[in-house]
Amino acid sequence: MIPLIFHPIYSQLNLPDGHRFPIPKYQGLYDRLRLEGVGAAQFVRPKVLAAEQLNGAICPIYMNQFVTGTLETAAMRRIGFPWSQQLVTRTFTAVAGTILAGVLALDKGRAVNLTGGYHHAFYDYGSGFCIVNDLYLCALNMLTKPAVSRVLIFDCDVHQGDGTAKLAQGHDGIFTVSIHGEKNFPFHKQVSDLDLGGVNN
DSSP states (O other): OOOEEOOGGGGOOOOOTTOSSOTTHHHHHHHHHHHTTOOGGGEEOOOOOOGGGGTTSSOHHHHHHHHHTOSOHHHHHHHTSOOOHHHHHHHHHHHHHHHHHHHHHHHHSOOEESSOOOTTOOSSOOBTTBOSOHHHHHHHHHTTSTTOSOEEEEEOSSSOOHHHHHHHTTOTTEEEEEEEESSSSOSSOOOOSEEEEESOO
């Protein structure tokens, strides 16, 4: 049985009318899985991660400003969400879900977080609806386990995983692959270990 990590807060974010991010999709995915017969026991609920648990892997100044709501307007505009305490809690719960998925995958063989993939988040800023790079943090956590010497992050989103590529550059234990549309956001690409950019937008 594949553990499925989900928390209702994944879709609990009050956004302005007409906002283009489809926040209900995570609850919709959960509801559809339940409708298709996936039992409640297969779902695992993550606990919210404390910013202190990042241990400097993400810029402490950036994290403090995000948590306290003191990021500059331009920085929040780059992220794409309005700041709220709800956003802070949701962010750290979602990141915890991906880290938990990595831990459970080691134990069970496979695991899935029903949100995540925040690959546009960098060390000291967020971008493109991504605030904290859960993929990078999950990889770092897995590398602390005795059975793990190297982690592959295989990103097949239409957008390049630029934040992930930048964070993992020079880290011998993390190999990044991004399959994406070359003529697409982000317009300034980073260098993954392997980039496969298609011609389609």
